[in-house]
Amino acid sequence: xxxxxxxxxxxxxxxxxxxxxxxxxxxxxxxxxxxxxxxxxxxxxxxxxxxxxxxxxxxxxxxxxxxxxxxxxxxxxxxxxxxxxxxxxxxxxxxxxxxxxxxxxxxxxxxxx
Amino acid sequence: xxxxxxxxxxxxxxxxxxxxxxxxxxxxxxxxxxxxxxxxxxxxxxxxxxxxxxxxxxxxxxxxxxxxxxxxxxxxxxxxxxxxxxxxxxxxxxxxxxxxxxxxxxxxxxxx
Numbered sequence: 642x643x644x645x646x647x648x649x650x651x652x653x654x655x656x657x658x659x660x661x662x663x664x665x666x667x668x669x670x671x672x673x674x675x676x677x678x679x680x681x682x683x684x685x686x687x688x689x690x691x692x693x694x695x696x697x698x699x700x701x702x703x704x705x706x707x708x709x710x711x712x713x714x715x716x717x718x719x720x721x722x723x724x725x726x727x728x729x730x731x732x733x734x735x736x737x738x739x740x741x742x743x744x745x746x747x748x749x750x751x752x753x754x
Numbered sequence: 755x756x757x758x759x760x761x762x763x764x765x766x767x768x769x770x771x772x773x774x775x776x777x778x779x780x781x782x783x784x785x786x787x788x789x790x791x792x793x794x795x796x797x798x799x800x801x802x803x804x805x806x807x808x809x810x811x812x813x814x815x816x817x818x819x820x821x822x823x824x825x826x827x828x829x830x831x832x833x834x835x836x837x838x839x840x841x842x843x844x845x846x847x848x849x850x851x852x853x854x855x856x857x858x859x860x861x862x863x864x865x866x
Contacts, residue, residue, distance in 0.1 A: 672851055672852065674854070683856060683857070683859065684792075684798070684843065684856045684859075685856075686853060686855050689851075689852045689853060691852065696850070696852040696853075697852040697853040732797060732798070736851050736854075741788070741803055741847050741851040741854075742788070742800045743788070743790070743798070743800060743854060744800070745797035745798050746797060747796070747797050748797055
């Protein structure tokens with residue numbers, strides 16, 4: 642199966658700016674997930690996405706966050722107005738139905754100044 | 755949300771020694787238990803997915819056991835090597851795979 646590619650690998654942004662993190666490839670037959678890891682803390686579940694809609698989301702995934710499938714191949718995580726505490730490594734992952742094994746991308750490091 | 759706990763939080767082991775650590779999870783409504791290895795500067799990598807009580811899985815020097823009735827899994831590493839240094843994460847998953855929640859992990863350091 643294809644690997645998961647994330648872009649950008651590192652983004653530095655000013656507080657209050659919008660950020661879009663991208664994950665490819667995407668297929669209708671897979672679950673996709675976003676996780677984040679704030680430095681020194683555990684890996685936290687944000688949201689899962691299946692068949693063009695959100696399947697589950699955590700309490701972290703508030704109105705500042707959204708996920709989209711803008712062009713059929715990318716899976717994006719958007720943070721509308723970044724806060725300092727959004728600084729973290731964001732991981733995209735996918736799994737195949739039935740297998741339930743996650744394959745992670747290399748991550749996107751977001752630094753909010 | 756499934757509450758999962760891992761212990762110890764960190765572990766320092768001499769090269770060549772064997773070690774093990776624990777993942778505890780609620781035994782009710784159990785479906786599957788995942789183990790992942792997360793090396794520094796890399797992304798988490800799947801080791802095992804376990805579903806049956808009493809199941810034991812092995813991958814090289816690493817093995818894992820599962821007790822779904824009491825809600826725990828052990829991960830064993832035999833003859834630790836420097837390349838085993840990583841954070842080991844466990845995660846209970848539900849039948850839909852829509853929500854896989856990770857524990858805080860056990861950070862393993864191997865001393866040469």
